[in-house]
Each structure stands twice: as structure tokens, then as C-alpha cells.
Amino acid sequence: MEIRRDDTVIVLSGKDKGKKGKVLKAFPKESKLIVSGVNVASRHRKPRSQQEEGGIVKMETPIYACKVQIVCPKCGKAVRVGHTEKDGKSVRVCRKCGAEL
Ligand SMILES: [Zn+2]
Known part of the structure; x- marks a missing residue:
């Protein structure tokens, strides 16, 4: 895999096509990446205690490295x-x- 952490990449296909982001994490074994702002999943969370607030938690989920291309700085x-x-x-x-x- 050519892409490493802190690279800037652009998404080539899928619902986030054309989005640019920074690689937050790379998983070379699976050829997957977590890219900032890309493939964001919303999890609806219920408050489990009185101190905890419920709501929507957004987090990036991994995408295949073959779906992105490096952007030259x-x-x-x-x-x-x-x-x-x-x-x-x-x-x-x-x-x-x-x-x-
Ligand atoms: Zn260049």
C-alpha cells in the first residue's frame, strides 16, 4: 500500500467521491484507511446514565485504499x-x- 498516515487523499468512487481528507489511520494488512471526513457513519447513542448525553456520534469508518488517490502537496x-x-x-x-x- 502506497498510502500512509498524514497523506492527503482524494476519494475516487462511492458516496464521498471527490472529497479530500487527511489519512488519520492506515491499515496496511487490510489495505484500508480512515480518512478525515470521509465515510462518516452516524451512530445514534442513548444516554446510559444521567451524566451522559444521548445524541448522534459521528465517526469515520475505514475505506479501501484502492478507492483513493494521493494528492501531491x-x-x-x-x-x-x-x-x-x-x-x-x-x-x-x-x-x-x-x-x-
Ligand atoms: Zn506533484
Whole structure:
């Protein structure tokens, strides 16, 4: 999986198509991501005690990484990720402008 935490991604399909958000959590094993503001589910919660308030709790649920594309922070576009070597390590680069991701 190319996408990591703190990447900015854009959603390519589904009900949140076109939405941009920051990756809050990545699950490489499942190829899933939690993206800020994307795939938000509302849970209706009942108050369980007198101190607790009921209401609607909104939380992001994971989406498949193949449904999003990385947005390059430099050129601001949804881009494909390339790889290059730098100091013997593989780094991710933007295929459009060459910036490191
Ligand atoms: Zn770029």
C-alpha cells in the first residue's frame, strides 16, 4: 500500500467521491484507511446514565485504499506515486512534479 498516515487523499468512487481528507489511520494488512471526513457513519447513542448525553456520534469508518488517490502537496493534484532511490532508501515521489511524498 502506497498510502500512509498524514497523506492527503482524494476519494475516487462511492458516496464521498471527490472529497479530500487527511489519512488519520492506515491499515496496511487490510489495505484500508480512515480518512478525515470521509465515510462518516452516524451512530445514534442513548444516554446510559444521567451524566451522559444521548445524541448522534459521528465517526469515520475505514475505506479501501484502492478507492483513493494521493494528492501531491506540491502540485495539489491527485497523482500516481513513483519510487526513486535516495541515500540507498526507496522514497515515494510525485509522478507529475517529482516532489517527495
Ligand atoms: Zn506533484
